[in-house]
Amino acid sequence: MKQMPQKPPTNLQALRTEIASRYEAMSPRLKQVASYVLDNPNDIAVETLSVIAGRCDVQPSTIVRFAKALGYGGASEMQRLFRDEILAASPSPSYSERVRQFRERSNSMDWFSPFNVMHDFTESNIIALEHLREGVSKDDLETVIDLMHKAHTVYLAGVRRSFPVAAYLAYSLSHVEKRAFLLDGVAGMTSEQSWMMGPEDIVIAVTFRPYASETADVAERAKANGTPLIAISDSRLNPVARDAAVCFEIKDAEVRQFRSLTASMCLAQTLVISYAYRFGANGGNGLGTHKGPAE
Amino acid sequence: MKQMPQKPPTNLQALRTEIASRYEAMSPRLKQVASYVLDNPNDIAVETLSVIAGRCDVQPSTIVRFAKALGYGGASEMQRLFRDEILAASPSPSYSERVRQFRERSNSMDWFSPFNVMHDFTESNIIALEHLREGVSKDDLETVIDLMHKAHTVYLAGVRRSFPVAAYLAYSLSHVEKRAFLLDGVAGMTSEQSWMMGPEDIVIAVTFRPYASETADVAERAKANGTPLIAISDSRLNPVARDAAVCFEIKDAEVRQFRSLTASMCLAQTLVISYAYRFGANGGNGLGTHKGPAE
DNA sequence: AAAAAGTTGGAATATATTTTCTAATATCAC
DNA sequence: GTGATATTAGAAAATATATTCCAACTTTTT
Numbered sequence: 073m074k075q076m077p078q079k080p081p082t083n084l085q086a087l088r089t090e091i092a093s094r095y096e097a098m099s100p101r102l103k104q105v106a107s108y109v110l111d112n113p114n115d116i117a118v119e120t121l122s123v124i125a126g127r128c129d130v131q132p133s134t135i136v137r138f139a140k141a142l143g144y145g146g147a148s149e150m151q152r153l154f155r156d157e158i159l160a161a162s163p164s165p166s167y168s169e170r171v172r173q174f175r176e177r178s179n180s181m182d183w184f185s186p187f188n189v190m191h192d193f194t195e196s197n198i199i200a201l202e203h204l205r206e207g208v209s210k211d212d213l214e215t216v217i218d219l220m221h222k223a224h225t226v227y228l229a230g231v232r233r234s235f236p237v238a239a240y241l242a243y244s245l246s247h248v249e250k251r252a253f254l255l256d257g258v259a260g261m262t263s264e265q266s267w268m269m270g271p272e273d274i275v276i277a278v279t280f281r282p283y284a285s286e287t288a289d290v291a292e293r294a295k296a297n298g299t300p301l302i303a304i305s306d307s308r309l310n311p312v313a314r315d316a317a318v319c320f321e322i323k324d325a326e327v328r329q330f331r332s333l334t335a336s337m338c339l340a341q342t343l344v345i346s347y348a349y350r351f352g353a354n355g356g357n358g359l360g361t362h363k364g365p366a367e
Numbered sequence: 368m369k370q371m372p373q374k375p376p377t378n379l380q381a382l383r384t385e386i387a388s389r390y391e392a393m394s395p396r397l398k399q400v401a402s403y404v405l406d407n408p409n410d411i412a413v414e415t416l417s418v419i420a421g422r423c424d425v426q427p428s429t430i431v432r433f434a435k436a437l438g439y440g441g442a443s444e445m446q447r448l449f450r451d452e453i454l455a456a457s458p459s460p461s462y463s464e465r466v467r468q469f470r471e472r473s474n475s476m477d478w479f480s481p482f483n484v485m486h487d488f489t490e491s492n493i494i495a496l497e498h499l500r501e502g503v504s505k506d507d508l509e510t511v512i513d514l515m516h517k518a519h520t521v522y523l524a525g526v527r528r529s530f531p532v533a534a535y536l537a538y539s540l541s542h543v544e545k546r547a548f549l550l551d552g553v554a555g556m557t558s559e560q561s562w563m564m565g566p567e568d569i570v571i572a573v574t575f576r577p578y579a580s581e582t583a584d585v586a587e588r589a590k591a592n593g594t595p596l597i598a599i600s601d602s603r604l605n606p607v608a609r610d611a612a613v614c615f616e617i618k619d620a621e622v623r624q625f626r627s628l629t630a631s632m633c634l635a636q637t638l639v640i641s642y643a644y645r646f647g648a649n650g651g652n653g654l655g656t657h658k659g660p661a662e
Numbered sequence: 663a664a665a666a667a668g669t670t671g672g673a674a675t676a677t678a679t680t681t682t683c684t685a686a687t688a689t690c691a692c
Numbered sequence: 693g694t695g696a697t698a699t700t701a702g703a704a705a706a707t708a709t710a711t712t713c714c715a716a717c718t719t720t721t722t
Contacts, residue, residue: 190641210480235538243528333632337628338489342484346480
């Protein structure tokens with residue numbers, strides 16, 4: 073036990089802060105407890121010490137030690153805080169009740185509150201993901217995975233709004249041990265970079281309206297060099313998608329005239345993981361060499 | 368004891384109905400208990416029998432009789448229902464539970480087909496989005512929007528897996544006419560770049576396990592320079608989140624040991640759009656009227 | 663490499679909580 | 693009013709839960 077604060081926190085917020093700030097100095101078992109406590113506050117409020125202990129994979133006495141380390145007399149004293157938090161919350165927040173309240177609030181209140189925007193966003197993105205699941209062809213996926221496998225290097229193109237998707241692909245492909253090169257145009261070298269693409273490579277171009285000329289240029293260069301082109305786009309009716317061997321047509325969510333990237337990112341992730349499972353350096357079970365949860 | 372149902376209700380909703388329908392037939396003390404139970408579900412979940420008894424002005428044994436009258440073996444059995452309700456409402460536990468169930472379902476089939484991976488991904492991401500909506504605090508959103516407004520420049524930090532999120536924020540913030548600067552470390556200039564941050568700016572740092580030292584360095588520099596720090600992370604238990612004025616704790620979907628970015632991206636978009644609505648150069652409603660979720 | 667300090671698991675103990683039981687009290691039918 | 697029946701309070705018993713303690717183990721220091 074390193075320090076023994078005279079004043080244990082008396083409200084949840086303070087407690088969470090205190091735990092976070094002392095986390096580094098804690099022993100391994102205490103860390104286990106700390107992260108469980110932060111992640112599952114309601115469990116702490118409602119379950120008994122021994123079931124909490126079981127879920128942390130720790131002895132009940134460890135929980136008591138944890139509470140004492142924070143300055144409480146015992147674990148029950150700490151639980152009291154979590155229980156009070158629940159009691160302080162609105163009387164009966166049943167799910168349907170909350171939905172009703174939300175409707176009420178948002179109909180009358182301003183549409184522009186961050187809270188409402190978030191609600192819209194999650195809602196629309198969920199719909200977009202459902203569409204993605206229905207809309208992407210099994211064969212297209214197989215074809216692209218196969219092309220990626222055969223390719224020496226995967227080039228990624230995407231600027232502005234599409235850039236995060238291309239960057240994510242470049243990053244995660246190289247993490248599953250596929251050579252990947254992001255045509256990022258740093259130092260204005262896009263044309264030098266894309267000159268390198270050959271027939272043994274492939275390029276994945278991500279482009280959404282309004283289509284960027286940089287990405288179109290890359291597509292053109294790919295055509296000239298005989299490099300197979302895969303497009304991730306919102307339509308087939310643009311120069312990039314038209315020349316693509318495979319075009320994934322993604323309908324991303326649109327919230328108040330702002331297009332989201334959720335579905336595109338989800339597709340990108342699918343491509344990478346599928347590739348890793350099928351052909352990744354570590355064989356069938358895919359992600360083995362990278363220890364622990366992938367980053 | 369009037370009737371003894373063989374089948375006590377197994378969920379809160381059913382229990383409430385049952386209590387209501389049998390209320391008239393109850394003895395006076397039992398009525399006292401009944402109305403307290405209906406009115407204060409959280410108390411029942413969290414407090415001990417004797418304090419509940421005290422608040423109903425009744426003996427503990429009366430609560431037991433009440434529970435038995437409804438068909439339960441004892442009061443604890445009835446409390447379980449109220450406790451489960453609280454646990455179900457909480458993001459994390461039911462979150463992991465749902466994901467686990469989904470996994471189980473999809474485990475049997477062909478794990479490696481891209482089609483299945485896609486299915487996994489969309490499903491898990493949908494769950495993650497639902498929990499993002501429930502889990503992000505209204506106040507935190509408001510606070511951050513406000514900080515962004517007051518800031519001269521918004522600096523963005525995030526490398527590796529977090530890079531797409533930071534890049535998206537930088538891109539889209541400047542599109543709504545907020546000065547935004549991505550600390551991208553091109554040419555190894557991260558420390559030169561972060562030196563520029565001052566107390567009039569803010570920095571939004573995106574970091575996920577395993578936490579990158581580059582981002583931690585930026586956070587440290589922010590602290591030294593008096594620049595307010597906002598963290599988007601998977602836990603408060605890392606150096607960046609610990610020092611943050613506001614920390615959004617995001618539970619992104621994890622599919623087969625691969626973490627997604629969907630929820631984080633969705634939060635990023637929410638921040639930008641909310642900012643644009645409230646303070647953007649185009650004025651309050653410059654971005655158009657709401658037309659419901661996009662198709 | 664030995665000693666010291668800190669950490670941990672688990673049994674033993676102390677405490678709290680729930681449940682059962684009984685005598686007393688109220689209610690109702692006649 | 694009287695007896696039959698149901699209800700209640702409260703103490704006692706049973707059970708569940710929290711806490712303490714110590715020997716074994718790990719890590720750090722010297």
